[in-house]
Amino acid sequence: MTTTFLGYPRENGAVGVRNWVAVVSVMDNCNPVTRTIARTVGGCIPVTTLFVRGQFGADLDFAFESLAGLGRNPNIAAVLLVGLEESSTEEVARRIRSTGKPVERVHLQPDGTVACIAEGTRKATRLSLAASNARRVPCPVSSLVIGVECGGSDTTSGLSCNPVIGRMADMVVAGGGTVIISETSEFIGAEHLFAERAADGRVREAFVTAVRNMENLAISRGVDMREDQPSPDNKRGGLTTVEEKALGAMAKAGTSPLVGVLRYGEAPQKKGLHFMDAPAAAVENLTALAAGGCQLTFFGTGVGNPIGSMVAPTVKVCGNVNTLHTMADNIDFDVSGILQNGDKIADLGEQLFGYAMDVASGTRLTSEVLDIRETAVSRFALSL
Amino acid sequence: MPRAIVLNPADNVATLLDAGQAGEACALEGERQGRLVLLQDVPFGHKICIADTVEGETIVKYGQVIGRASCAVRAGEHMHVHNIESARARGDLQKG
Incomplete structure (x- = not known):
């Protein structure tokens, strides 16, 4: 019986069984951009969400923490956060950076959808190329x-x-x-x-x-x-x-x-x-x-x-x-x-x-x- | 012959591993052996009564309580939502 598998060791000691770049929506209004970037760039998965905008207090904290948890998952080599504005995006980014993995951000404000997709596509491309250098090792x-x-x-x-x-x-x-x-x-x-x-x-x-x-x-x-x-x-x-x-x-x-x-x-x-x-x-x-x-x-x-x-x-x-x-x-x-x-x-x-x-x-x-x-x-x- | 598996000696229901028709004998397997004539058509994976049961009696599968009989049921009858009811999380029973 095989008791090891070939996984991707991560910076924090965790092991991934996949090696994706996650394009993560910080709130629901970002989902269309998230999907477009993930569809365009190989090696990416879209992680969409509903709500967040308008959530408050403990419920907002829960939403940020859950999205960050998905970004922290060891199957994710790097994260591109797609946000509306900087403060909420940074709140999620901060909670993922503790893993040591690359976290990039793009925003819909102030330049709009097309510019956000363009910038996000470039950033996701660089993250995906870098992630592909990872090799599976026995774990x-x-x-x-x-x-x-x-x-x-x-x-x-x-x-x-x-x-x-x-x-x-x-x-x-x-x-x-x-x-x-x-x-x-x-x-x-x-x-x-x-x-x-x-x-x-x-x-x-x-x-x-x-x-x-x-x-x-x-x-x-x-x-x-x-x-x-x-x-x-x-x-x-x-x-x-x-x-x-x-x-x-x-x-x-x-x-x-x-x-x-x-x-x-x-x-x-x-x-x-x-x-x-x-x-x-x-x-x-x-x-x-x-x-x-x-x-x-x-x-x-x-x-x-x-x-x-x-x-x-x-x-x-x-x-x-x-x-x-x-x-x-x-x-x-x-x-x-x-x-x-x-x-x-x-x-x-x-x-x-x-x-x-x-x-x-x-x-x-x-x-x-x-x-x-x-x-x-x-x-x-x-x-x- | 359709197979009906009994999971625990304390059970009063068996699970059909093949669809069965009314009047057909099914073979009891697992923790009880024998044959039992089906009194109704019973779909694959559904339960039958294997011991005559009175209204309110506890229904047991896996040796554990899964609900209670909502009416009298004879051995060989199909047992499902029409004659077993859950005893748990019943907010509807709290209405005044």
């Missing part, structure tokens, strides 16, 4: 931070793809690496089992409080959460209640002890299994995981959800034989043999770990090749 599993997530779940998810991801996650932790599971609302009904794995009382309390707050939010709104959780496609796939969904979803975390609880987009400070308190919807959750420094994300799906992270390549794992036929273009790793032929979860977990090393070394994924990638930083308060 240990302990330098990986892996996100585990699921979407378009059905009853096959809890029986096949999620346990296989969990087995792979255990191997990452055993190798000294870090795994982050998230999706707070999808722990409702299974939190008592996960809480037992907390390394200490403080971690346990932080985790249980996050899930309780999520449940209380649903209750305080007076809504019947069954209309949305499980979602209509989850129900079509046979999932009946949030408890059932949660018990299957939790399998992605494997069996390691829970050593830390993270805020949305917060980077882990130690190795091992962590929980991140973040919304469950795929794009928001993948964004939070990438902002927290995940270089790779593993996404179990049943009835099929094709979306991937822009910054942290997303491995689609599926065990539903029907979906593997109808959505073959969107699946990277087939585990349908578990339910069709009695294949062992442990065997497929080891194979997925081997595939993880390949992907970390540069093997590309469906969502990368087809560019089925999106970014959505959550917003938790109203804007001005």
Whole structure:
């Protein structure tokens, strides 16, 4: 079993599994310029966002910190920030420079779109040429931070793809690496089992409080959460209640002890299994995981959800034989043999770990090749 | 014959690994062996009741509670949102 991969060492000791220049919007009104520059210059990815303009206080700080987290991600060799004006752009730049990576800025004011695109294209070109000098070198599993997530779940998810991801996650932790599971609302009904794995009382309390707050939010709104959780496609796939969904979803975390609880987009400070308190919807959750420094994300799906992270390549794992036929273009790793032929979860977990090393070394994924990638930083308060 | 997997000895539901039709026998696998006649058509991946259940009874899968029966259900019936309800995060039950 290969326990190293070929990665890009960064200035701060982190390791990238990709080597992109990120063109990052500081606010929503910059997205058209961001997309144009990233489309024009090879080796760039666009990291767009909504809002920011009009956000204030803690919510604005959260927005800046999340965008900066995406820029700090070790898959990013260098960052070009596209802003409206200097002060907000500098606020994000300041939070990325701590990594030591190059950070350039362009602004829409005062010269407008065409001038901004021209200047940004020149700067991105220089960053991309310089980034291409990086070479992959053998790196240990302990330098990986892996996100585990699921979407378009059905009853096959809890029986096949999620346990296989969990087995792979255990191997990452055993190798000294870090795994982050998230999706707070999808722990409702299974939190008592996960809480037992907390390394200490403080971690346990932080985790249980996050899930309780999520449940209380649903209750305080007076809504019947069954209309949305499980979602209509989850129900079509046979999932009946949030408890059932949660018990299957939790399998992605494997069996390691829970050593830390993270805020949305917060980077882990130690190795091992962590929980991140973040919304469950795929794009928001993948964004939070990438902002927290995940270089790779593993996404179990049943009835099929094709979306991937822009910054942290997303491995689609599926065990539903029907979906593997109808959505073959969107699946990277087939585990349908578990339910069709009695294949062992442990065997497929080891194979997925081997595939993880390949992907970390540069093997590309469906969502990368087809560019089925999106970014959505959550917003938790109203804007001005 | 459609297969229905039972994940824990305490479970009162099984998950169909193949679509099944009313009147067809399915093979129980996993933590319970035997055959059970389906009383309704059941899609791939959906659950069936494997022990007669009364209204309000706890529904167990993975050996864990996944909800409660919203009506009486006989062994062999399709079990889903029409006869299982979640007990968690039910803001609708708080309305006065």
